[in-house]
Structures are given as structure tokens and as C-alpha cells.
Amino acid sequence: MSTRPHYYDHQDLPRFSEIGQASEHLARKFFDYYNAVFEEGALTAREKSLIALAVAHAVQCPYCIDAYSRDALEKGSNLDEMTEAVHIAAAIRGGASLVHGIQMLNHANELGM
Amino acid sequence: MSSTGRILPTLQRRNAPLASTAEQRRRIEAACPGRFDEKIRSAGLWPLAATGIEILQINVGKRCNQTCRHCHVDAGPDRRDVMPPEVVEACLDLLEHARIPTLDITGGAPELHPAFRDIVMRAARTGAHVMHRCNLTAILLPNYSDIPELLAAHGVEIIASLPYFKARETDRQRGDGVFEQSIEALRRLNCLGYGQGGGLELNLVMNPVGTFLPGNQQQLETRWKDELLRRHDIRFDHLFTITNMPISRFLEFLEENGRTAEYMARLVNAFNPVAARGVMCRNTLSVGWDGTLYDCDFNQMLDLPVLEGGPSIFDVQPDVLRTRRIAVGAHCFGCTAGSGSSCGGQTV
Numbered sequence: 001m002s003t004r005p006h007y008y009d010h011q012d013l014p015r016f017s018e019i020g021q022a023s024e025h026l027a028r029k030f031f032d033y034y035n036a037v038f039e040e041g042a043l044t045a046r047e048k049s050l051i052a053l054a055v056a057h058a059v060q061c062p063y064c065i066d067a068y069s070r071d072a073l074e075k076g077s078n079l080d081e082m083t084e085a086v087h088i089a090a091a092i093r094g095g096a097s098l099v100h101g102i103q104m105l106n107h108a109n110e111l112g113m
Numbered sequence: 114m115s116s117t118g119r120i121l122p123t124l125q126r127r128n129a130p131l132a133s134t135a136e137q138r139r140r141i142e143a144a145c146p147g148r149f150d151e152k153i154r155s156a157g158l159w160p161l162a163a164t165g166i167e168i169l170q171i172n173v174g175k176r177c178n179q180t181c182r183h184c185h186v187d188a189g190p191d192r193r194d195v196m197p198p199e200v201v202e203a204c205l206d207l208l209e210h211a212r213i214p215t216l217d218i219t220g221g222a223p224e225l226h227p228a229f230r231d232i233v234m235r236a237a238r239t240g241a242h243v244m245h246r247c248n249l250t251a252i253l254l255p256n257y258s259d260i261p262e263l264l265a266a267h268g269v270e271i272i273a274s275l276p277y278f279k280a281r282e283t284d285r286q287r288g289d290g291v292f293e294q295s296i297e298a299l300r301r302l303n304c305l306g307y308g309q310g311g312g313l314e315l316n317l318v319m320n321p322v323g324t325f326l327p328g329n330q331q332q333l334e335t336r337w338k339d340e341l342l343r344r345h346d347i348r349f350d351h352l353f354t355i356t357n358m359p360i361s362r363f364l365e366f367l368e369e370n371g372r373t374a375e376y377m378a379r380l381v382n383a384f385n386p387v388a389a390r391g392v393m394c395r396n397t398l399s400v401g402w403d404g405t406l407y408d409c410d411f412n413q414m415l416d417l418p419v420l421e422g423g424p425s426i427f428d429v430q431p432d433v434l435r436t437r438r439i440a441v442g443a444h445c446f447g448c449t450a451g452s453g454s455s456c457g458g459q460t461v
Contacts, residue, residue: 014382045332073321074328076336078279 013063046075050085057089119288121180123189124361131365132187134416138442141359144373145443147381152449153441156386161439163408166431167396170217170456171196171204172410173226174402178251181274181287183320185360185414188221200404201228203426209239211431217244217397217456219410222251224260237267244270246318246456249298250291261298265305270314272353272456273299278340282322299347308349316351318458324367324376326383326451327354330459353458356380358411358447380446388453391460394439400426408439410456415444 020027038048049071056064072082124132131137153159174195177188196204208216216236223229223245236243245264252260264271275295277283283292299315302308308315317337321327334352341347357363359376367373394408398419406423407413417440418424422433453460 040332045329046336070325073323073325076328076333078277078282 008062010062010066013066016063046072046077049075050077050081053082054085054089057086058093119180120190123180123191124187124365126189126191129365131361131368134414137360137364138415138417138444140364140368140373141377141443144359145377145381145446146374147384147443147446149441149443149445149449152381152384152386152446153389156389158386158389161389161392161441162395163435163437163439164395165435166211166213166398168215168217168393168456169204169208169211169213169398169400170219170410171201171232171400172219172402172413173201173221173223173229173232175221176225177220177222177248178225178254179222179248179288179291181248181362182366183286183357183363185358185363185411186221187361187414192221194402195226196402196404198228200400200402200426201232203404203429204400205232205235205239207426207429207431208236208241213241213398215242215244217246219246219456222248224251224254224257230260230263233263233267233269237269242270243267244272247271247273247298248287249273249275249295252298252301253294261301261305261307265307265313268313270316271302271307272316272318273302273349274320275299275317275337276319276322278337278344286320286322296345296347299341299349300345303348308347310350315349316353317349318353318355320355320357324357324370324372324379326356326379327454327459330354330452351458353456354452354454355456355458356447356450356454359444360411360414377443377446380450383450384446385449385451385453385461388451388460389449391453391455392445392448393455393457393460394448397456398434406434408437409448411444411447412440412442415442417442 017031038045049068052064053068053072056068069082150159153161175186175188175192176190176195177192178190180189207213218232220226226232233243233245251257275283276286280292283295284290302315305313307313319327319333319337327333330352333354337352338349341349359367359373364373367376397409399407399409399413401407401413404426406419406426406429407417408419419434420438420440422430422437448454
């Protein structure tokens with residue numbers, strides 16, 4: 001039985017690279033790709049950071065929320081911008097649920113009289 | 114003296130434990146997971162030594178009309194430490210006779226020094242480049258409104274503090290209403306020609322409003338310029354990013370929130386040997402209000418005087434100081450994290 005009291009531990013975030021202890025070549029490919037994704041490109045590094053923050057909330061990853069809250073602040077974003085990004089995640093998640101209601105309507109219409 | 118924004122008593126006024134520099138050093142060292150001397154050694158820079166004296170930075174006193182939450186000086190309206198005339202004379206004498214190219218005037222709010230105007234005029238006459246570190250609100254105080262014109266007349270470079278281009282973030286760090294007044298001051302400076310590309314240089318300094326590191330200086334400068342122009346029609350030359358140092362009131366903030374160890378770990382983990390090569394102590398000599406010599410303003414606030422070539426402006430040995438060994442401690446990780454940090458911004 002594990003002695004760890006929680007599934008999530010913030011001390012695990014800085015240990016991310018340890019995933020490369022096995023299948024090191026795959027970890028290297030992943031981190032190379034990851035770093036390339038966040039480089040300045042058609043989108044600024046700050047814009048990418050805000051997108052990452054929104055996605056972090058959509059996938060509900062506490063490590064990512066921790067990392068990209070800090071990253072967004074370091075890149076000069078403010079609380080208004082960060083909150084709007086989270087609302088986008090919430091809107092898309094909520095919208096994704098609600099738009100499936102059309103499937104429910106379709107089924108209801110097919111089953112009903 | 115008039116003051117600005119939310120004014121808090123200083124650590125010294127409250128007789129807080131962290132008013133003791135020995136206690137500050139003890140807590141910083143205890144919370145730090147690495148040794149700075151070992152990191153410097155691994156970077157091939159040990160012993161860290163000066164490469165010259167390009168900048169004479171004089172801290173003319175700790176009086177200030179603000180009490181910013183991150184202030185490493187513990188400055189405020191209740192401070193009485195003011196550089197006396199004999200120290201001012203010795204500094205100006207060293208500036209001229211040691212042919213130091215730049216005088217950097219800091220504080221507190223340097224404008225509140227009774228001889229500030231005289232210091233500026235005499236320093237400019239030596240031919241040195243003069244820099245003034247300005248909190249922006251002091252130049253709006255009664256009896257100080259002539260100072261921008263004086264600075265402009267003598268071609269003084271202004272380095273002004275503005276942590277963010279919006280009020281909420283700025284006021285959280287610097288006090289209620291400080292942002293609005295800072296914008297008014299920047300407009301005045303723009304009207305005098307500062308920051309307009311005509312030779313009167315206006316640079317902004319941002320310290321993060323919190324326990325995170327500053328981001329890429331160039332990218333932040335681009336955004337600050339866009340936002341300040343769009344929102345307030347304000348122009349400036351460059352943005353300097355400065356990491357918050359775990360000293361005085363920022364250390365108190367960290368301690369109160371139980372984040373000292375976390376912050377120190379972040380600084381240590383972000384150690385950058387390239388940034389270490391460009392740390393400001395290597396080309397700067399810092400003078401305290403009482404004439405004591407230091408490697409930098411941070412060592413000054415921790416009572417860590419120069420190891421050689423001093424200890425005072427009255428027994429200064431310029432040739433020794435130009436190649437002196439630098440006094441270091443755990444707080445130095447603040448200048449070597451990420452892209453580095455100095456009074457002139459990032460060092461990489």
C-alpha cells in the first residue's frame with residue numbers, strides 16, 4: 001500500500017523530466033516537441049501561455065494550472081486576461097455538454113410520438 | 114513630508130525581527146537549497162571579482178514617500194538615514210578623480226535628499242553620465258515639481274519604477290493611487306522630451322508583482338510600450354526587468370506567506386552561469402548613505418561591505434576596488450536566475 005496521502009503532489013511537477021528514466025528516447029522526443037511548440041511563432045509566447053492555461057483548465061490538470069498560472073504572469077499577462085482564458089475553457093466545456101443536448105433531442109424525437 | 118498611496122510603517126519603525134540584517138541573512142541562508150559560491154565555482158567564475166568601476170551608485174538615503182511591499186531598502190517616510198554633506202563631497206570627488214563614467218543616484222526617493230539638486234548639477238558638470246532612479250510620485254510632491262526640468266536641463270537619464278501598465282497590479286505593489294500618479298508623472302516627463310527619442314532617456318523598471326520571476330525583457334518591453342501608448346499615450350525608451358530580491362520587505366512578504374524556501378529554490382534552480390558573468394557588482398561600486406562601500410545596493414541592505422579597497426568612501430582605494438573580490442551570499446541567486454537581473458535589467 002502506498003504511503004502517499006494524495007494522488008496529486010505539487011512536488012511531482014519539478015520531477016516531470018524523470019519520466020525519461022525509462023523509454024528515454026520517447027521522453028526526449030516529447031520534450032523537444034513540447035519546447036518547440038511554445039517558442040515564439042505566429043503566436044507570441046504570451047498568447048501560447050494563455051492558451052495553455054485555458055487548456056490546463058479544460059483537461060483539469062493541476063500541474064499544468066500551477067505551471068501556466070506562473071508562466072502567464074511571468075510573460076506579462078494579468079488576472080483579467082488569465083480569467084478570460086479560463087472562461088473560454090469553461091464556455092467550450094459547457095458548450096460541448098449543451099450541444100450534445102441536440103443528440104438528446106434527436107433521440108427523444110425519434111422515440112416519442 | 115507628504116507621502117503617497119498606502120503607507121505602512123517600515124520594518125525599522127515596527128522594530129520587526131527582519132529590521133536586523135543579521136536576521137535577514139540567517140533566514141535567507143537557512144531557506145536556500147544551494148550555495149552561491151559553489152555555483153559560481155562550477156560556472157568557472159570563482160572567485161567572483163570586479164572587472165572595473167563603470168558605475169558609481171550612491172544611495173543618498175532611505176527616506177521615501179512610498180512604502181512598496183517589495184522594497185529591499187525598507188525605505189519609507191519614517192526613515193531618517195540621509196547621506197551627509199561630507200559623504201556627498203567624497204562621492205563627487207571619487208567620481209571625478211577616479212574618472213568613473215556613470216553616477217547612478219538611488220535611494221529611497223533621491224529627490225528628498227536636501228542636496229539632490231546640487232548633486233545632479235555638480236555630477237553633470239564633471240562630464241559623467243548621470244542616472245536618477247525615480248519612483249515617479251516624488252516629483253509630483255509640493256516643493257519638488259521643479260526637479261523634472263532640472264533633470265532635463267542636465268541630460269540626466271531617468272530610470273522610473275512601474276511594475277505594470279495597469280493600476281491594480283501597480284497599486285498592489287506600490288500603494289493605492291500610485292499608478293494614477295505615476296502616469297501623470299510620465300506624461301510630464303514626456304512633455305519635457307523624455308522618452309521621445311531626442312536624447313533625454315526615460316527607462317522603466319518592472320519588478321514582478323509577486324513571487325514569480327520576470328519574463329523575457331524584450332518581449333515585455335514590446336508589450337509595455339504598446340499598452341502604455343494605447344492606454345495613456347505614454348512613450349519610453351527601454352524596460353528593465355529586475356527580479357525581486359529576498360531582502361527586507363519582500364523577505365517579510367515571503368516569510369508571512371511561508372514561501373521563502375519555495376522562492377529561494379526557484380532562484381537556485383534558475384541559476385544561469387551566463388547571467389552570472391554579467392552581474393552588476395562586477396562593474397559597479399555602491400556607496401551607502403553613511404559612506405560605507407559595497408559591491409551592490411543589495412549587499413548594502415544586508416550590511417555586507419566590500420571585502421577590500423574600503424571599507425569607506427574616506428579610505429577608498431580605487432585601484433584595489435577595480436579588481437576586488439565580491440562579497441556573495443544566498444541572496445545573490447536573485448541576480449543570476451533566468452536571464453539575470455541588475456539595475457540595468459537582465460544580464461543575458
